[in-house]
Amino acid sequence: MASQTGPRTGKLYALAFGAHPDDVELSCGATLLKIVGEGHAVAVCDLTKGEMGTLGTPETRKKEAERAAQVMRYSSRTMLDLGDSKLFYNEENLAEIIRIIRNHRPETVFANPPDERHPDHVKASKLVTDAVYYAGLRQLETRMDGVVQQPHRPGHLLYYIQFRHLDPDIIVDVSDTFLESREGVLAFGSQFYREGAREEPATLINRKEFLTGLEARARYFGEQIGVQYGEGFLLPSKMAVRNFTSAFPSSTDTMR
Numbered sequence: 085m086a087s088q089t090g091p092r093t094g095k096l097y098a099l100a101f102g103a104h105p106d107d108v109e110l111s112c113g114a115t116l117l118k119i120v121g122e123g124h125a126v127a128v129c130d131l132t133k134g135e136m137g138t139l140g141t142p143e144t145r146k147k148e149a150e151r152a153a154q155v156m157r158y159s160s161r162t163m164l165d166l167g168d169s170k171l172f173y174n175e176e177n178l179a180e181i182i183r184i185i186r187n188h189r190p191e192t193v194f195a196n197p198p199d200e201r202h203p204d205h206v207k208a209s210k211l212v213t214d215a216v217y218y219a220g221l222r223q224l225e226t227r228m229d230g231v232v233q234q235p236h237r238p239g240h241l242l243y244y245i246q247f248r249h250l251d252p253d254i255i256v257d258v259s260d261t262f263l264e265s266r267e268g269v270l271a272f273g274s275q276f277y278r279e280g281a282r283e284e285p286a287t288l289i290n291r292k293e294f295l296t297g298l299e300a301r302a303r304y305f306g307e308q309i310g311v312q313y314g315e316g317f318l319l320p321s322k323m324a325v326r327n328f329t330s331a332f333p334s335s336t337d338t339m340r
């Protein structure tokens with residue numbers, strides 16, 4: 085059912101889920117590149133093949149997703165087939181996501197935000213949120229390749245921001261990686277504006293202005309923390325401060 089590029093990994097730092105291929109790149113790609121740059125492994129799991137997309141075919145999108153995985157230096161990318169526009173909240177879909185979490189054993193999970201325009205995004209958010217919890221239950225048995233998996237509950241869950249404007253709980257400084265992350269977005273060439281391809285049906289994201297709009301948001305979030313580019317995230321619960329001085333660094337590192 086699942087197709088995976090890259091090695092099947094053991095423990096890794098971050099696992100980013102998206103309802104459709106390109107959700108992750110469009111919303112938190114620069115943060116994922118920042119994590120890779122800090123020396124940690126990042127994997128991505130697309131819950132569907134994006135077969136209901138107005139533009140391109142599932143085959144094109146699969147190739148594009150693989151290309152994006154290379155550009156973005158993910159340790160692996162898994163594409164599930166839970167059904168674009170049929171992504172229902174049910175036991176099978178939940179078990180499939182729990183399997184992926186237990187296989188990768190991430191510290192941190194990224195997911196679609198709970199309040200969104202596309203119904204699949206809302207359902208993906210709920211499925212991943214609940215799977216993160218259930219993956220830690222010892223009595224809930226899942227198997228991969230016939231082998232019983234060990235329970236694992238990731239320590240952190242972050243919701244990225246998509247179409248709907250949501251007020252972020254935290255903003256990550258992505259000034260060093262934002263432009264590079266654009267390459268991951270452009271790997272999904274069939275979805276975006278191309279010069280001379282105007283006979284295609286218009287969609288929300290193939291307008292010429294769409295990528296400019298994304299940059300404007302990154303600039304706006306960046307401005308709120310006094311840097312060039314930022315990516316905003318919502319947290320499901322309050323963030324704990326464990327190491328005080330790394331959360332509140334001395335004034336030599338921060339702007340007054």
Ligand SMILES: [Zn+2]
Nearest residue numbers: 103104107202
């Ligand atoms: Zn999507």
